[in-house]
Amino acid sequence: MGFKCGIIGLPNVGKSTLFNVLTKGNSAVANFPFCTIKPNIGIVSVPDNRINNLSKIILPKKITNAFIEFVDIAGLVKGASKGEGLGNQFLSNIRDTHAIAHVVRCFKDDNVSHIYNQLQPKIDVDIINSELILADFETCEKSILKLQKKLNFNKKEIEEKLVVLSKCLDHLKKFLMLKTLELDENEKKIISYLRFLTLKPTMYIANINEQKESCFFLNELEKMAKKEGSSVIPINSNLELDLIKMNEDEQKYFMKSFNITNLGLNNIIKSGYKILNLITFFTAGIKEVRAWAIPNGSTSLQAADKIHSDFRRGFIRAQIINYLDFIKYKSETKVKEAGKYRSEGKFYQIQDGDIINFLFNV
Ligand SMILES: Nc1ncnc2c1ncn2[C@@H]1O[C@H](COP(=O)(O)OP(=O)(O)OP(=O)(O)O)[C@@H](O)[C@H]1O
Numbered sequence: 001m002g003f004k005c006g007i008i009g010l011p012n013v014g015k016s017t018l019f020n021v022l023t024k025g026n027s028a029v030a031n032f033p034f035c036t037i038k039p040n041i042g043i044v045s046v047p048d049n050r051i052n053n054l055s056k057i058i059l060p061k062k063i064t065n066a067f068i069e070f071v072d073i074a075g076l077v078k079g080a081s082k083g084e085g086l087g088n089q090f091l092s093n094i095r096d097t098h099a100i101a102h103v104v105r106c107f108k109d110d111n112v113s114h115i116y117n118q119l120q121p122k123i124d125v126d127i128i129n130s131e132l133i134l135a136d137f138e139t140c141e142k143s144i145l146k147l148q149k150k151l152n153f154n155k156k157e158i159e160e161k162l163v164v165l166s167k168c169l170d171h172l173k174k175f176l177m178l179k180t181l182e183l184d185e186n187e188k189k190i191i192s193y194l195r196f197l198t199l200k201p202t203m204y205i206a207n208i209n210e211q212k213e214s215c216f217f218l219n220e221l222e223k224m225a226k227k228e229g230s231s232v233i234p235i236n237s238n239l240e241l242d243l244i245k246m247n248e249d250e251q252k253y254f255m256k257s258f259n260i261t262n263l264g265l266n267n268i269i270k271s272g273y274k275i276l277n278l279i280t281f282f283t284a285g286i287k288e289v290r291a292w293a294i295p296n297g298s299t300s301l302q303a304a305d306k307i308h309s310d311f312r313r314g315f316i317r318a319q320i321i322n323y324l325d326f327i328k329y330k331s332e333t334k335v336k337e338a339g340k341y342r343s344e345g346k347f348y349q350i351q352d353g354d355i356i357n358f359l360f361n362v
């Protein structure tokens with residue numbers, strides 16, 4: 001299963017430009033079959049120096065990075081939750097994603113129209129978030145009504161659900177996003193089946209240009225996001241779309257002249273990984289060195305399943321080398337001699353950077 005990040009925002013704020021930057025900017029994209037599944041879905045590999053360092057020692061035939069799927073969702077407008085614009089269809093596209101990249105226009109350009117003829121990032125964000133809140137309100141209200149009708153069948157379990165959902169409904173009524181409601185792990189689990197939109201981890205993408213107004217807009221957006229506990233990533237999508245078409249030398253020259261230290265593209269991919277709370281483990285052999293993304297807290301059995309269901313079914317044990325140990329000793333034999341080679345069972349909690357060899361028998 002891949003991790004999906006939906007790109008949302010008002011119409012004409014630069015979502016597709018960003019999507020093009022993300023998907024064409026990374027040559028490793030070609031590593032995957034059916035790279036572009038639909039015109040608006042792109043698989044983007046996660047940059048990770050560790051995979052390059054491992055490959056320098058192992059010299060594998062193939063190198064495969066971990067990846068995140070980005071989905072370019074059409075613009076949302078006021079009233080989308082009531083079917084306005086392309087409405088509900090797009091809200092359901094967002095429901096299918098694990099995280100949200102919310103693009104906010106932070107650039108002034110008289111040649112690019114703004115749907116409401118205003119340039120105020122905070123208002124733009126509020127319009128979108130209000131639609132998400134309204135959509136969640138409707139989902140929540142409908143589910144409560146449905147559950148109330150079923151109360152005679154499984155009283156205890158349904159009552160438990162109703163308590164959490166009423167808490168959610170009260171919060172949404174105040175026009176607040178569910179991610180700002182305190183819910184414990186059990187409560188989150190109880191409502192996870194509803195895939196609430198305002199509960200999804202979010203990063204704001206400030207689409208900027210070279211003009212001074214962008215600093216002001218970016219600042220506004222950062223203040224707003226801080227209150228919500230979300231991060232803001234500035235990116236000049238138009239410029240980066242040009243950058244990715246250049247060779248390395250041209251790119252360096254351009255970045256220097258525009259004072260860009262880090263490509264927004266890499267920051268977004270890294271941040272996506274972070275808000276999805278993913279860690280990386282590696283499988284490493286002559287055939288392939290590969291990075292795998294997995295939720296923090298996963299066990300070796302879940303990691304095995306990520307690779308192939310046979311690995312899970314026939315799981316015997318996981319042989320593990322820490323990434324830094326491998327870099328230090330440079331071979332499996334030397335790692336073993338140093339006593340750093342571990343054997344773990346199915347409930348072992350995978351650590352970021354574990355290099356794993358699964359033993360299985362089916
Ligand atoms: N950072 C930027 N600076 C200036 N212009 C930009 C920037 N980013 C995007 N644009 C321009 O904004 C316009 C809209 O971009 P784009 O088509 O990516 O928006 P969108 O959000 O995908 O729109 P829609 O919702 O209609 O699909 C394009 O003309 C694009 O070149």
Ligand SMILES: [Mg+2]
Binds near residue numbers: 015016017074075
């Ligand atoms: Mg678009």
